[in-house]
Each structure stands twice: as C-alpha cells, then as structure tokens.
Amino acid sequence: MHAAIARLGGRRQPPLALAPLARGLGLGAAGSELGALPPSVRAFVEEGARLCRPRAIHVCDGSEAEGAALLAQLQADGLLHPLPKYDNCWLARTDPRDVARVESRTVLVTERERDAVPPSTPGAPRQLGNWMSPAALEQAVAERFPGCMEGRMLYAIPFSMGPVGSPLAKAGVQLTDSAYVVASMRIMTRVGAPVLRALADGDGSFVRCLHSVGRPLPLQEPLVSQWPCNPEKTLVAHVPDRREIVSFGSGYGGNSLLGKKCFALRIASRLARDEGWLAEHMLILGITDPEGRKKYVAAAFPSACGKTNLAMLTPAVPGWRVECVGDDIAWMKFGPDGRLRAINPETGFFGVAPGTSARTNPNAMRTVRRNTIFTNVGQSSDGGVYWEGLDEPAAPGVTFTSWLGKPWSPGDPEPCAHPNSRFCAPARQCPIMDPAWEDPEGVPIDAIIFGGRRPQGVPLVYEAFSWQHGVFVGSAMRSEATAAAEHAGKQLMHDPFAMRPFFGYNAGQYLAHWLAVGERAGARLPRLFHVNWFLRDGAGRFVWPGFGHNVRVLAWVCRRVDGEAGARPTPVGLVPRPDDLDLAGLPGVAYDDLFPVERAFWEREARDLRRYFEEQFGPDLPKEVLGELDTLEGRLRKM
Numbered sequence: 001m002h003a004a005i006a007r008l009g010g011r012r013q014p015p016l017a018l019a020p021l022a023r024g025l026g027l028g029a030a031g032s033e034l035g036a037l038p039p040s041v042r043a044f045v046e047e048g049a050r051l052c053r054p055r056a057i058h059v060c061d062g063s064e065a066e067g068a069a070l071l072a073q074l075q076a077d078g079l080l081h082p083l084p085k086y087d088n089c090w091l092a093r094t095d096p097r098d099v100a101r102v103e104s105r106t107v108l109v110t111e112r113e114r115d116a117v118p119p120s121t122p123g124a125p126r127q128l129g130n131w132m133s134p135a136a137l138e139q140a141v142a143e144r145f146p147g148c149m150e151g152r153m154l155y156a157i158p159f160s161m162g163p164v165g166s167p168l169a170k171a172g173v174q175l176t177d178s179a180y181v182v183a184s185m186r187i188m189t190r191v192g193a194p195v196l197r198a199l200a201d202g203d204g205s206f207v208r209c210l211h212s213v214g215r216p217l218p219l220q221e222p223l224v225s226q227w228p229c230n231p232e233k234t235l236v237a238h239v240p241d242r243r244e245i246v247s248f249g250s251g252y253g254g255n256s257l258l259g260k261k262c263f264a265l266r267i268a269s270r271l272a273r274d275e276g277w278l279a280e281h282m283l284i285l286g287i288t289d290p291e292g293r294k295k296y297v298a299a300a301f302p303s304a305c306g307k308t309n310l311a312m313l314t315p316a317v318p319g320w321r322v323e324c325v326g327d328d329i330a331w332m333k334f335g336p337d338g339r340l341r342a343i344n345p346e347t348g349f350f351g352v353a354p355g356t357s358a359r360t361n362p363n364a365m366r367t368v369r370r371n372t373i374f375t376n377v378g379q380s381s382d383g384g385v386y387w388e389g390l391d392e393p394a395a396p397g398v399t400f401t402s403w404l405g406k407p408w409s410p411g412d413p414e415p416c417a418h419p420n421s422r423f424c425a426p427a428r429q430c431p432i433m434d435p436a437w438e439d440p441e442g443v444p445i446d447a448i449i450f451g452g453r454r455p456q457g458v459p460l461v462y463e464a465f466s467w468q469h470g471v472f473v474g475s476a477m478r479s480e481a482t483a484a485a486e487h488a489g490k491q492l493m494h495d496p497f498a499m500r501p502f503f504g505y506n507a508g509q510y511l512a513h514w515l516a517v518g519e520r521a522g523a524r525l526p527r528l529f530h531v532n533w534f535l536r537d538g539a540g541r542f543v544w545p546g547f548g549h550n551v552r553v554l555a556w557v558c559r560r561v562d563g564e565a566g567a568r569p570t571p572v573g574l575v576p577r578p579d580d581l582d583l584a585g586l587p588g589v590a591y592d593d594l595f596p597v598e599r600a601f602w603e604r605e606a607r608d609l610r611r612y613f614e615e616q617f618g619p620d621l622p623k624e625v626l627g628e629l630d631t632l633e634g635r636l637r638k639m
C-alpha cells in the first residue's frame with residue numbers, strides 16, 4: 001500500500017463516492033470505469049483521490065479518442081499551441097522556473113541513510129543523492145498533497161515500462177493532475193487497457209507513482225505561461241522499499257514523467273540490484289558492418305551528452321548501418337546463453353532540441369514532424385519550431401518567438417530556445433528503429449561504452465583492460481555540467497556511470513553490483529569502452545567532427561569485439577593505433593590531437609578521483625575499484 005498517502009488520506013478525509021466521479025469528465029466515453037480496475041489499482045486510485053481531492057477522476061485507456069480529447073483540452077487551456085507547419089505537433093512553454101530536473105529536491109527515502117547514499121566526509125556537499133527519512137517524507141506529503149488537486153482532474157495512468165508481457169517489463173500506475181503529463185506519458189510509455197489486463201492476469205504488482213503540479217483551483221496567484229507548477233514546494237521522492245514515487249510541484253521532464261528517471265532508473269536500479277540485473281542510463285543501438293555482421297552496443301553518457309544522437313546515427317562512412325533500440329534507458333538481464341539482453345523500457349524520445357539538425361541528426365528531424373510535443377523551443381511565424389543549431393534558413397518574412405513567448409531575432413543575446421528545450425516524439429516514427437526494438441527478450445549486448453564531455457586530456461576512445469577495470473572506468477566518469485539539471489556553468493562534474501542523479505540506492509553498493517555481474521558464472525560479458533566526442537583545441541573548437549563520424553569509433557569497437565582490430569596499451573586503457581582507426585577524408589583531424597595520453601594530466605585526474613572517492617564514497621567504495629586506481633597510478637609512474 002501507499003503507506004504515507006493512505007495514512008493521510010484515511011485520517012483526514014471521508015471516503016469519496018468515486019463511481020460518479022469516473023463519469024462526466026469531458027472526455028466522452030473514453031476511460032475505464034473504476035469498478036473494472038484490478039483491486040490493487042483501484043485502491044491506489046481511491047487513496048490518491050481521498051488525499052488530493054480532485055474534482056473528477058479519469059482512468060486512462062490509451063485510446064486514440066482519449067489522446068485527441070487531451071490535446072484539445074490542453075489547447076483550450078492555452079497550455080499547448082498548435083504547430084500547423086507539421087502534422088499534429090504542439091508547443092508548450094513552461095513557467096521559466098520549471099525548465100529542468102531539480103536534483104537538489106530529488107530524494108531517496110529509506111529507513112537507514114546508508115541504504116540510500118554512501119557516507120560522505122563531513123562538510124563535503126553530497127553528490128551521490130539526497131536522503132530523506134520516512135517520517136520526513138510523511139511530513140512533506142502532509143504539507144503538500146491534501147487537497148492539492150482541488151478543482152482539477154485526477155488522471156490515473158496505467159503504464160508499462162517494456163513491452164507488455166515481456167519478462168523484462170514492469171508496470172506502473174501514475175496519478176497526476178497534469179494533462180500535459182498524460183499526453184507525454186502516452187508517447188513515452190505503453191499506456192492503458194493492455195497494461196490493466198496484464199496486471200489483472202499477473203500478481204497485480206506495480207510501481208505507485210503520485211504526481212501533482214501543486215496548484216489547486218481556484219488559483220491563489222496567476223499562472224505564468226498557463227503552466228501550473230509550484231517551484232517553492234517541488235519535491236521528487238522515491239521509496240524504493242515500497243516501489244513508490246511521490247512528485248510535487250514540477251511538470252517538467254524527469255520530474256513529472258515518472259516512468260522515466262524515477263521508475264526506470266531510480267526504482268528499477270534498486271529492483272535490478274535485488275534481482276541480479278541492470279537498469280542503466282544508456283542508449284542501445286544495433287550496428288551492421290559492411291560484411292553484414294550485426295552487433296548491439298549500449299552507451300552511458302550523462303544527460304545532454306549525446307545519447308540520442310549516437311542512438312540515431314547516420315554513418316559518415318559508407319557500408320555501415322546503425323539502427324536504434326533506445327536513446328536513454330536500458331534494462332539488461334542475462335539470458336540463458338549467458339549474454340546480457342537489453343530492452344528499451346520506453347516508447348518515445350524526450351530529446352534535447354538545440355543542436356538537432358538535418359546535418360547532425362536527420363533521423364531525429366524526421367521523427368519529430370508528426371505527433372510530437374515540443375517544450376520550450378522557439379516558434380516561427382509560419383507555424384514551425386526554431387532552436388539554436390537548427391540550421392534551416394528561414395523563409396523570407398518569417399519572424400520568431402522565443403521560448404519565453406517574446407519576439408526574437410537572430411543575433412539576439414538570449415537564445416531563442418531554452419538550452420534544455422525538448423521534443424517528445426513516438427519512437428516508432430524514427431526511420432531507423434531496429435526490427436528488434438520491441439522484442440520482449442531484448443537484444444544481446446556486445447559492447448558497453450562510457451563517455452562524457454571532456455574538453456581536455458581524455459582520448460577519443462579507449463578500451464578497458466578487463467571487466468573490473470571497466471567498472472573503474474565507469475566509476476571515474478566526469479563531464480561538463482549541462483542544462484538538463486539546475487547546475488550552473490560548465491563545471492566538470494563526477495558522474496559515475498552517468499547515474500549520479502539516478503542511483504536508486506547507495507552508489508558504492510551499485511559499483512559492487514557491477515563487479516558482481518562480472519563474476520557471474522557462465523556470463524559472456526560485453527567489452528567495455530570509454531569515448532569522448534568533446535575534446536577542444538586551444539581556440540575552443542571541437543577537434544572531433546562527431547555525430548555521423550562517431551561511426552568510425554563504433555567501427556573500431558566492433559572490430560575489437562570480433563578480435564580483428566589492433567590496439568596499443570596506454571596507462572589509461574587500450575587505444576587504437578593510427579592504422580586501426582579510419583580517419584580517411586577528415587581534413588584537419590590529426591590522430592595525435594585525438595589521443596592525448598599525458599602523464600601530468602592523468603596524475604592530476606587520479607588525484608582528483610582519489611579525493612572524490614574518499615569524500616563521496618568513503619568506506620562504501622569497493623576495494624577493487626580503489627585497487628584499479630592504485631594500478632592506474634602505478635602505470636602512470638612507469639610512463
């Protein structure tokens with residue numbers, strides 16, 4: 001049961017007569033009756049309604065009619081604006097205070113703090129997650145949720161992460177008062193009747209997700225951009241022991257689409273640890289070489305560091321083909337053959353808009369022409385979208401409106417689109433979806449790639465010496481901060497496994513889990529690599545062309561897996577020799593600039609890491625990981 005919610009709801013409110021509420025929704029005949037719900041789902045919806053006191057309840061059935069009614073409602077509310085240049089595309093502009101994930105207000109709730117976060121050095125600001133006690137959560141819920149949906153509709157969204165019926169899939173039910181969230185969840189997850197049927201047929205267990213924008217009606221203050229949110233009271237809380245998520249105050253992305261980071265990473269990583277699998281912040285792609293041999297690769301890069309772009313890559317080298325399985329999250333389980341099999345638990349892309357263009361990512365551009373919700377991008381007067389790096393000449397006479405709803409012209413000092421503006425589009429519209437992208441058994445993973453934004457010092461690609469060394473490489477990831485969360489500037493941040501904001505339990509135990517995966521009997525483990533597309537020269541320009549050219553690096557990865565490509569050892573890992581990497585037809589790109597392995601840089605890096613491990617992981621850092629750091633320093637001394 002949803003303990004915190006049930007207690008509060010039961011104590012303060014008389015039970016609601018729910019059946020009459022289930023009708024009269026302005027959504028026509030769409031929607032399931034409450035009485036027809038599996039009892040565990042019905043109980044959860046009723047608890048949520050008692051607590052939040054909505055004016056009505058709508059149980060989402062996932063139908064086309066329901067989708068159309070939601071969009072019409074959002075347009076009538078002034079929250080979505082049509083984009084007539086495309087087919088069924090929409091623009092939302094948020095309150096400028098609600099534009100990204102809020103990591104400072106995202107918490108893990110466990111009895112013991114140590115189960116959520118490693119003990120950091122006193123005085124060192126916590127980087128590996130925030131802990132909250134169950135009592136503090138109960139208090140926080142009591143301060144936020146009673147009556148928070150007054151005057152609004154409560155939508156109950158039954159959803160599945162992963163193909164319904166897949167051994168790797170898991171169900172959730174999200175209660176929310178945001179129609180924008182419902183419309184987005186319908187794109188990002190599998191919603192509706194099949195999920196309820198699977199719940200009724202199975203053990204009826206699901207992840208309980210409660211979300212409110214925190215602006216009951218009548219409003220106390222006017223909305224900004226018609227976007228309800230409550231930034232002062234924003235809280236995104238996870239109770240892994242009870243498979244519960246409670247989110248208040250934000251309507252944006254990972255704060256509100258609870259199937260994504262909250263469930264598929266934080267709750268799922270905890271389930272994965274308990275059950276012996278992996279839930280990771282990784283894209284999944286299929287790659288076929290000119291000889292027709294196919295492999296699957298997963299890659300973990302921090303937020304806004306290139307997962308969507310790599311997952312949809314258009315090869316710049318003829319003969320290679322890339323197909324997309326997923327762009328953000330991978331759930332991976334060992335199959336009977338000992339190979340790691342991965343599914344993408346999502347059905348849509350919530351992708352970064354700026355920088356996306358026909359040159360950098362033509363497949364994304366084709367994906368977002370229909371049935372797409374854009375958030376915080378700019379608008380053109382001919383009914384289209386606009387953002388930095390779109391790279392499309394505007395037709396004569398066309399004018400622009402910025403994400404703030406103000407007139408905007410090229411050359412203005414402020415960007416037209418918010419740097420974290422996004423498109424939310426169905427995966428099935430991507431022209432290069434892999435034939436197996438919805439395979440319930442998942443796809444077999446041959447290689448896993450780590451990476452980040454490193455302007456200096458970190459080579460274009462290197463391979464780990466072993467699984468254990470690869471776990472160290474993942475633990476040592478660092479990247480420049482991006483607009484995906486509230487961190488300011490381009491500070492270099494540690495981001496182990498690109499999971500820093502998404503660990504569902506103690507990050508030291510997470511590393512131990514990865515080490516244990518490597519010890520599994522009969523496992524045929526993928527090879528582990530690290531890449532850096534973001535090296536800069538003295539003038540601040542990228543030294544690697546990136547995007548479609550990243551296939552050159554993937555080609556080396558594939559050849560390594562096949563035992564065909566050479567490498568030379570460096571203290572950091574195995575790097576391709578000049579002849580091992582195809583750099584043909586890239587004027588101005590020099591091998592030496594791409595593979596800087598300098599002793600002074602790496603000694604500093606190792607020192608930084610040691611301090612970070614001490615401060616943030618303390619005694620919970622697996623000794624094997626520390627051992628790999630010692631070994632790296634040993635290799636550097638001999639350099």
Ligand code: GTP
Pocket residue numbers: 301302303304305306307308309310327328350351352353354355356360484533534542545546547550
């Ligand atoms: P999240 O959705 O936040 O998890 O981000 P992501 O990891 O999917 O990142 P995405 O692919 O959306 O890329 C983020 C930004 O990095 C975009 O502006 C891209 O244009 C840019 N980018 C992606 N790949 C490359 C590359 O190879 N080189 C360069 N220079 N920029 C890139």
Ligand code: SPV
Pocket residue numbers: 100101252253254255260261302303304328350484485
């Ligand atoms: C990320 O920040 O890694 C994202 C976007 O994929 S959000 O859904 O907002 O978390």
Ligand code: MN
Pocket residue numbers: 281302303304328
């Ligand atoms: Mn992401």
